[in-house]
Amino acid sequence: MFQLGKTIVSEDILGKEFVCNLSACHGACCVDGDAGAPLSEAETKILEEIYPKVKPYLRKEGIAAIEAQGTWVTGTDGELETPLIDNKDCAYVIFDGKTALCGIEQAYNEGIVDWKKPVSCHLYPIRIKDFTEFAAVNYDKWDICDAACSLGKELEVPVYKFVKEALVRKFGEDWYAELEVIATEWEKQKHKF
Structure with a gap:
């Protein structure tokens, strides 16, 4: 988890991959x-x-x-x-x-x-839970979306990129730009180990 403005964000939205697969x-x-x-x-x-x-x-x-x-x-x-x-x-x-x-x-x-x-x-697959002081931004794993997880992995699309338009709609361009910076740093740290 990490804080971004008035949100607490799950690292799963950076690390998990997802692309809706309506045909499946x-x-x-x-x-x-x-x-x-x-x-x-x-x-x-x-x-x-x-x-x-x-x-x-x-x-x-x-x-x-x-x-x-x-x-x-x-x-x-x-x-x-x-x-x-x-x-x-x-x-x-x-x-x-x-x-x-x-x-x-x-x-x-x-x-x-x-x-x-x-x-x-x-x-x-992101779910937001609003609290008094902040909003929790979490990845929601649901087995009916297994095909979307497989397609996301195949196409190498992390959750936060798949739902970019919706995240911008919810939190704004500046919030999303900061998320991208955090994601880039997170990716670099992940590959160090």
Whole structure:
């Protein structure tokens, strides 16, 4: 672990490798698990605002879940998150064949909304946990992403580079530039031993 500004960062984001491999996993992270995507309070307001524009992109099951539960929910752990369809798929999931995609991101890609998707989704496999004085930035190992780990290793792409756009979105350009300096030094130290 190392400190970067008001974050405590796991070295795993420097040392682990990762590149999403949708052809292997088919977007399982959007349909597996026991909770929706983590949301910030600000994101709940964005979801409420953009829902009418995103709704035409969603499946009828997703629309029904959102209209029954709301555009966001409070999970069993008290955290804010996206609603689920029958405690499984994220309500915002759409499919291209058998591959799960994000309906919000589809609307974004078509210029309908200017918000890509929840930051937690964009950051994955990094998870952020906010505390009073700092945020913890951790790598989340999930077996459904084994193909992404293999592809990342094959392509030699560390986690922090794979999620660069999302890290910049969350913490800013300056934070990411400092992370790159730390990563370069970390890499040099690793090869000394």
